[in-house]
Amino acid sequence: MLTQKLLSNRFTLEEYLNFSQVDSEKIYELENGQLREMPPESWQNTKIAMYLLMEIAKVISFERISLKTEIITSGNRVNARIPDLVVLSPEGLSEIELYKRAVVTLDMPPPVLVVEVVSPGKANRDKDYRYKRSEYAARGIEHYWIIDPQEQKFVCLQLQDGLYESEIHDVSSKMICFDRPFKLNLDCSQIFPV
Template sequence: MTSPARPDRGAAWTVDDLPDLPDDGQDYEIFDGSLLVSPHADVFHGAVANRLRRLLDRQAPAGLLVGQDIGVSAKRSSYFVPDLFVAREEALDRGGPALDPADVLLVVEVVPPGNAGRDLVLKRHEYAVADIPTYWLVEPRKQSLTVLRNVGGVYREAAVVTGTEPWHSETPFPLELPLSEIF
């Protein structure tokens, strides 16, 4: 097993270091210059994310893209890869190592049972400070969706969605979301 390539001793990790990391089944993110390593999500986690993506894709208007596997970086020393995002489509044409948060309208995290703190605390704070307007926390074990809206750099709970009735929202675009099609 090889170790990830490290920046010079004492130097912080940045998005520029990401291409040098091995393709070893781990997920790599960066928080404030520190490398965060997580095992790749399990099948159920991926199924929930993909079902939600299909629902959002069907309803997204032209000019907005529902995506996965692309990172968001507010600064060179922090980089997170949400399970899903909605961004302005032209942002993807610019290239680069990560999306600029100014182009991201929504980030979605499917909360894993073993590492919930990263999504519930760390990413919640970082996405809010980066001024991403909306953050969804999908909790498969609770079969719930928590909708957070950015108010002055802090997320405030706007809704907790459970049950069988479809949820309607105008943000990030007009949509109807039946949770029964996700879990």
């Protein structure tokens, strides 16, 4: 278990990446240089991430798809986000395989897709819709999907001139069809069961 002193410590990126004290019971993101405990994942959110992983693995190599890979983003202080699902570029896969842990550093190519499944609560909504949106855009991640089980909507963001343009699908959509970042058809009833 991490001590209160460690949780209140401000880490540099180098310190964080060399940090070896782990808490096997909890997952922490680095937010503004401090470790922040992530809430336990709900079964619903886990099922959504697994459905996406299985569908995406039908159209690209499963090796490029990852659950809970860290992505380093920059800002006033360093952040290490842990999205629900990450799809790496072929070049990103080559580089991450050489690294000692599942982390996309600032000198690696950005992922082609990051997916966040929104957990309940205003703080979680703010993170996924506001903070991570701006961090991922600044990091150059071309596609960012926000899946919101509470609102039953699927927000597809695509980077255009440094900002995300959005397309929103809701529970009334039968299928969501993508040409980019790869050809993919998703069944909304699998994401938002009635």
